[in-house]
Amino acid sequence: MRLEPRNDTPLAVRLLAPVAAVVAALALCALLIAWTGAPVLRAYGLLIEGAVGSRFALTETLTRATPLILTGLAAAVAFRAKLWNIGAEGQLYMGALAAVVLGGGMLNLPSWLLIPAVMLAGMAAGGVTLLGPAVLKTRFGVDEVVTTLLLNFVVLLLVSMLLEGALKDPMGMGWPQSAPVDPAAELPKLVERTRLHAGLAVALGLAVLLWLIDTRTIWGYENRAVGANPRAAAFAGMPVSWIMLRTALLSGGLAGLAGASEVLGLKGYLTLDLSPGFGYSGIVVAMLAQLHPLGVVGAALFIAGIFVGADAMSRAMPVPNYIADVLVATSLLCMLVAGLLARYRLRRG
């Protein structure tokens, strides 16, 4: 028995790989649930019901999927060019920071101008945050994985400092939170009396746009070429460093937008618990999607459903809601193996 690379993977196999990975992850986590003593099938039943079982559940899942689509896209575009951006969490908070600063009354604009301006500022803040590690990588050869990871901690401390200092809400009863943003900067709701906001439309639009750029433009072609083989790309005359830097701006920008959209659409102000690890989950989303922009949407919906459903499940039975994080991590590892099996075939002999 040996592994033999396939020349090209059939579409059916590419679509089947994430499904197989998710089934494997669910099976592995079933053992964990069984260990807690809870009935496994009922637990998964409650999880599905909590994720999609009612109008409210469905809108909650879509709300949760919004930042995950954006951080998933952030990871996907970066990983495509082999830029290992693990700093989406920090970039998200920088975007959120820009959003509360500019959306909190600094700009006096009508709503239709203010919202795009604040969102662009959020993107810029996120993009610039990743630009630092990207420059260190292209100029000095510093591994970007460690620098982006370390910057996550620096950014969180910066946010904490500002929330206890310059940005602290004077009406906040002493809590470390920012003042609320200008009502004119708030994103409109998509469905009345739910938390679902227009950020979802923006995220979906960007996923389609990135897919078009990826498949239909020279830009996308260059990005893929640099990811596949930077030396060959350089030999073909492509400006590899510049492609890396613009990929960094785009990837960081998408993560920053996730932060801005959470502030403008959902929370209305900034706290230190704005993101329960959206930046890290975005990596899982991107890998489940095999770095395909449209696949990111599906993967984000799935991961969002797991988180929302697990919350509902853990309220009904003694299974801690950290089961969602375990499921997500297991899905990632199973997906890596499934991706390998999709790229190779098993040959006898």
Next chain:
Amino acid sequence: MTEILDILVSAAFWTAVLRIATPYVLGTLGELLCERAGVLNLGIEGIMTLGAMAGWMAVYQGADLWTGVLFAAFCGALLGLLHAVLTVPLGLSQHVTGIGVTLLGTSLSYFVYRLVLPQASTPPTVTPFQPLDLPGALAQTPLTYLAFALVGLVAYVLYRTPVGLAVRMVGENPAAAEAQGLSVTGVRIGAVMAGSALMALAGAFLTLSAFNAFFFNMVNGRGWICVALVVFASWRPGKALLGALLFAVFDALQLRLQQVAGGVLPYQVFLMMPYLLSILALVLVARRASYPRALMVPYRKGER
């Protein structure tokens, strides 16, 4: 300035330095072992978290302290085995697999902790290792002494024994190692498991020696700092010890300066220092870093 001098001559300061350095020494040593065999192990953060939780939980359930330490190392080696199987024989991306192992180790630790202690608002405590009865900065817990002894042991094994030669060889030139009749896969898996056990010891030090309870987010990026320290130490155990000590000096200093200059600068500025210093260290050595030649290159027999 005089305040800094006062701090630097106090025995309490150096006691703190050695204590703070311990998890960095163990973690850096573990990562170094993995990378010397050619495998980047970004699972370190999750492995440290699992070590911290598993060691503490074993003691909380009634095991004695050393059993807890051993159990933590065992759990770390198991996660290391997972990382090694995925990255060595299967040759998956070491970056993404490592992040996956970190996510798994962290979430599994939190899950188990919450399962055993569903509504503990104040974390329950155990009786941790006590400092030895020695004067001044030498009054450290046994785990600190173990960490420093392990530096010597790892250095000896790496440079003076056939096993160490094998580890270095599969990290530099796996094809040559194979030609010598060594199993590249076997040596790499063994090195990653041993390294991961050391990382888990770093975690167990936090819950069984530095503190007496398990907190969420308690590892707090220490694992990532260790990854940076390995580069800074140019993959040498002795330099890793030096790097960890230097780092601990800065960390202990910022803790004390927080109290002195607390009114002037927000405390978060001081807390940022370790992370910024790590990035700076990476930039300083990046140009002349001599990576193990086969680091992050999966080895498949007969493939060039």
